[in-house]
Amino acid sequence: MSNLLATGSSALIAFQRALSTVSHNVANVATEGYSRQRVELAAREGSFRGYGSQGSGVQIVDIRRMADSLATARLLDSGGELSRLQQLSSLSNRVDSLFSEKATGISQSWSSFFDSVSALSSNAASAAERENVLAQGKALVTRFNQMNGQMDRLNDEVNTGLVASVDEVNRLAREIAQLNGRIGSNVTHASGDLLDRRDQLISQLVGHTGGSTASQGGGHINVFTAGGQPLVVGASASTLVTTADPYRPERLQIALETNGQRITLGGNGFGGRIGGLMEFRNTVLDPAMAELGRIAVSLAQTFNEGHAAGMDLYGQMGGDFFSLPQPRVNAHAGNNGDATLQAVLGDLSKLNGQNVLLRFDGSNWSATHPDTGAAITVTGSGVVGDPLVVNGIELVIGSGTPDTNDRFLLQPTAGAAGGISLAITDPGRLAAARPVKASADVGNLGSGKLSDLKVVNPGHANLLDPVEIAFIDATQYTVGGAGPFPYTPGQAIAHNGWSVRLDGAPAAGDTFDIARTAAGSSDNGNATVLANLDDARALNNGTLTLNGAISGLTTLVGSAARQAEYSADAQQIIHDQAQLARDSVAGVNLDEEAADLMRLQQAYQAAAQIISTADNMFQSLLSAVRR
Structure with a gap:
């Protein structure tokens, strides 16, 4: 009877604890990172009774944590990469919206400005058209300034994100190191919940830094950044700190403090959110700011050169239309x-x-x-x-x-878009006219007509001096008394920083005069040139127009955003597959737990019946003895 009671008691205790384990699984069905647990049972060693060995019940040999280290490692790796790509995609899409939206992009203001210059070329004497050019120019530089300011704020957000991530990484690393210490001191009986907690913290840490893990003797898990730098080794944690960039103090870098040394980590040293922030700054934000600045510099330089070649309403040569800061040079x-x-x-x-x-x-x-x-x-x-x-x-x-x-x-060019401004505020200072004008003598006998008069060197000291072009015959001419020079129909005649062409055939004795344009002129020659500068091939060794540069910038940013988004979407699928693989082993299946619950409940009831039977037998024996 004692044998029967002991056997029943062992079964009762074993099934009770198995039911508690199933209940624990069900209770944590929604707990992130939880690995289901299973009670491992084994028969107790039997006793030899002379006629053979007789069993003595059941015992619990282990409460097993259902985890697959390979599936966990795969999930960890995919999670760090997903965090990096999601961070990169989110910020890249914001830059894309800034450039592509009509309300925030540069294209609309750019077109409006050159449209106003084109309108001025049709009516150079109009005060309203001159005021409009200045107004649209102001709107354009304001848009440049605003876009640069928005990207400066994105850079500040990157700094803020780095500080927040560093604080979180340090907290997680310390807690992981503490758990390593607790698990290592009792590795053979470490709680599955404690191991789950450590895995969950490692997953969060890798979500910030990327990287990998490595098991160490004694139950410890070491954690490394994507660049291989140690964050947690055994029960010790390294510390991340933010430091100022040695060239640009306004932006932050990340350094690792370990064993009394500080090691600055570049963008390649991180994955996860930190890697996404750094990659965004280095591959999307910085190039976009630099290219926007290049466009601002190109606009200012090209338009200023064209404006300097004209004459304003006061009879003065045009000066700078835009002001622009000089390139930045920062010492280490x-x-x-x-x-x-x-x-x-x-x-x-x-x-x-x-x-x-x-x-x-x-x-x-x-x-x-x-x-x-x-x-x-x-x-x-x-x-x-x-x-x-x-x-x-x-x-x-x-x-x-x-x-x-x-x-x-x-x-x-970094920051140039934030520093561009208008150099003039007086509409009369708009140099819409050519500084020189050409006229033919009314007594000319030939069919030669002046055309394509333009200034090729606005800084020439004698540009505004009156000059006469006189033809000795149809093949020779003098200019300003110098010559004679051979003449071929259609050739350019250049002198004192200007050039002109003749259509038709001049006759002997024909003269043409080049003289200074008077103040208040309604001439539109220079305004016509200015209106077409957006199509000037000023960039990339004369192969790219200003309009093409704007389109290229919008396409560049949009392409980077789309690529990051597609990569994040693809990585999400990979991560979901890794999560399913992990959950297929470690996840709680309520149907399976319900089946186990019913089976164990029945087993528990049967064990209780064994004890009840033993009790009845004992009571029967006592009754027999009392007689």
Whole structure:
């Protein structure tokens, strides 16, 4: 009877605890990261009774955590990559909206400005048209300023996101290290819930940093960044900190503090949300700001040159229409020398807007791409008369002396869109007229007519001097008394910074006069030129127009946003598949748990019946003895 009672008691206890485990599974069906648990039962060792071995019941040998390490590792990896791509996609789409929406993009203001200049070319004397050009010009530079400001705020958001992620990573790493310590001190009996908690924290950590894990003896799990730097090793956690960029203090970098050392980690050192933030800043935000700045610089430079070739209502040569800041050059915070570099725009056609890292080796300068390290061609020595020339920018040492290994970051166009402004406010200062006019003598006998008069050198000292073109015969002419020069029909006649062509055939004795345009002229020659500058092939060595640059920028940003979105969507599918693979092993299935619950309940009731039977037998024995 004692045997029967012991066997029944062991079954009762085993099934009770198995029911508790099933109940625990059901209770955590919605708990993120929970791995279902299963009671492992085994028969107790029997006792030899002379006629054979007789069993003595059941015992619990383990409460097994149903987890697949490969499925967990796959889910961890896909989760970090998904976090990176979602972060990249979200921010890239915001930049795309900024450039593509009519209300926030540059295209509408750009078109309105050049439309106003075109309208001025049709009525150069109109005060209303002149006021409209200034108003549309103001609207255009305001839009440039606003777009640059929006991207500056996105950069601030990246900084804020990095600070928040670093704080969260440090918290998670400390807690994981503490759990490693608790699990390692009792590895053979570690709670499945404790292991789940650690896995969940690791998943959250990798969601911020990307990376991988590695098991260590004693039940510890070490966590590394995507670049292989240790975040958690055993029961010790490293610390991430944010530091100022040595060239641009307004933007933050991330460094790892471990074993008393601080290691600055680049964008390639992270995946997850931090990697997405850094990748967005480096591959989408910075190029967009630089290209927007290049467009602003190109507009200002091209329009100013065209405006300088005209004459305003006061009879003066046109000055700058737009004002623009000079390219930025920032010294590295660790430079030993005290040199400063001053940069100006040289050849616009070679300007590409990419940042350049300049390094002084003690005697010569070199230039590389700051992200890839690829060499960039640089010429000159950096002194007045022999400036450094790189990507269309000219630089001279403004003050001080560079020391060996001093470094400087050249940002040719970053921030230019935020600094562009109008240089004039008086509509009378609009140089709509050509500074010189051409006329034919009324007594000319030939059929020659002046055409295509234009200024080719507005800075020529004698540009406005009156000049007579006199034809000796149909094949020779003098200009300003100089000559004779051979003449071929249709050729350009150039002098004092202007050029002109003749249609038809001049006759001997024919004369043509080039003279200064009077103040208050309604001439529209220069306005006509200005109205078509948006189609001037000023960029990429004369192969790209300003309009083409705007379209290219919009396409570039849109393509980056679409690519990030498609990649995030694809990664979501991969992550969902990894989640299903993990859940197929570790997830709680309510149907299965309900079946186990019924089976164990019946087993528990049967075990209780065994005990009841043993009790009845014992009571029968007692009754027999009492007789």
